[in-house]
Amino acid sequence: MKAAALSLAQTPPLSVPYRFFLTAPLFAVACGVTLFWAGPDVLSSRWHPALLAATHLLTLGFLTMVMAGALQQLTPVLMGVQISYPLSFSTVIHLLLVAGTLALTAGWLWQKTALFTLAGVLLGLALTGFILVLLVTLRKARSGHTTVRSTTVALLAFAVTVVLGVYLALGYSWNGLERLPGMTDQHMTWGLVGWVSLLIMGVAYQVIPMFQITPDYPGPMMRWLAILMFLLLSCWSLVQIFFPQTIWLSHLAGGLLASGLVFFLLVSMNLLSRRRRYIPDVTLNFWRVSLSSLLLVVIAWGLSLTGTHDQLEIFFGVLMITGFSMSAISGMLYKIAPFLIWLHLNNYIQGRGHTRGNIPNMKQVIPERHARLHFRAHCLMLLLFILAVFWPDYFLRPAALLLIITAGILWNNLYSGFRLYKHIIRNQEA
């Protein structure tokens, strides 16, 4: 056993994850602006170009952005493996992801087919590069924790999402690529139920017991649920491709997938209700909203089986993205971002040989009341989006406005922490 190869302390430079964290809220603002500009008509169909643009501003620009940054931080720290050349890797992936997301959304908004080719290439490079490097790195992981396993499975699901997505993007400009029926459904399901949900599940296995001080998730669940979900997703996909007429089979696979999500949310809610930490915590609130949204998602999916309801499909997407995923990710950011600022300041000051002077603690880096303001705005935004699905004329623009405000508060909270960091470093060097 090569113990010396273990790199328990290797935290990458702050800019590796933080550039992703500071960029993500800006894409959420761009999504709000797009929806506000497009107006209530945007919800008339799930194929509306502005809706597709807005969706990808959130899924790529916000969710994937934060998760890519967080994974580059968590892999060395919690799973004990280093990504080689972390700074160059982070810089390249970040630039490609930003440029690709902008090209893709601009393609829809200005209907320029060349932009889809550009987006396909940029995002294809960014995301396959990211997935491959992470998969290779995780294979070396020495931590026995099941998060390694569920992260690997989530990355594989992401790979399927990316392949389908790049194919669809290139299909806008290349006539030779035939758009097969159901392909966008596959892309969406692998992205939201595969990549996003499986990653959130894997991270929850580790961070909920650890930081909320709850009992652990059941061992067999942590070992098998993600893999089972991946297999069910594969079955569901194959049924869609080969037996598109056999409705009951597709419902069966979908029902089993939904049960997996329900199982996760019930266990998580139960654990949170048994948390041993007494003091309230904004991350806990975000988790509760996230899990409740997931419950509504599954209920909406069940109702949609009774027939085709365009509104329910949009409801499903809105809640899955802004309710379940954005809430969980925002909550986690309020743990990870202030902690990283503290850690890097502490390492820096110790490195200079000073004793611990006046390093601000986590609640001084991002004050609790600022995080709570974000939480309240976030809840109001969710409520307005739910209403907007059914009464877009009245609620879409207010919801878009609230998204801009919510993302603005998040950006300001993250940035003020970063500004404090810069300020202290400058003072030390002066």
Next chain:
Amino acid sequence: MTSIFDHMSSDHKRCDGFFLDAEKAASKDDWPATQQAYQEFYPSMELHFTMEEKVLFPAFEQAQGSEMGPTQVMRHEHEQMRGLMRSMQNALDAEDKDTFLGEAETLLMFMQQHNAKEEMMLYPMADQLLADKSNQVISEMQTLAEE
């Protein structure tokens, strides 16, 4: 036979318990109770660190044939936690609730990640590496605790 893993992980849990009591009492402005819980927490943490630094880590390093590696990192993290615990003590003496809870939040984040690294990597490695010497290491640590 208890393993190093069992022995040390349960000590982490015990320290967590004192931490949670102190944090809860402080959030209710109950300073005497905070002081009481903190006086359980601080020495328990210090003892845990000492058991590792004086007994477990040297045994681990000897078996591994090197002082570099994970134990070095763990020692460094102990120092960082000691810094946070001193700040908590100062805030407690000044009955400064916001600072106490802010330092506590930071310590909790740090401590839980540190414990996770030890429980997921270091202790299982120690059990494997020390094998037949595990019992002796555990009893030496217990002797330290009784002193």
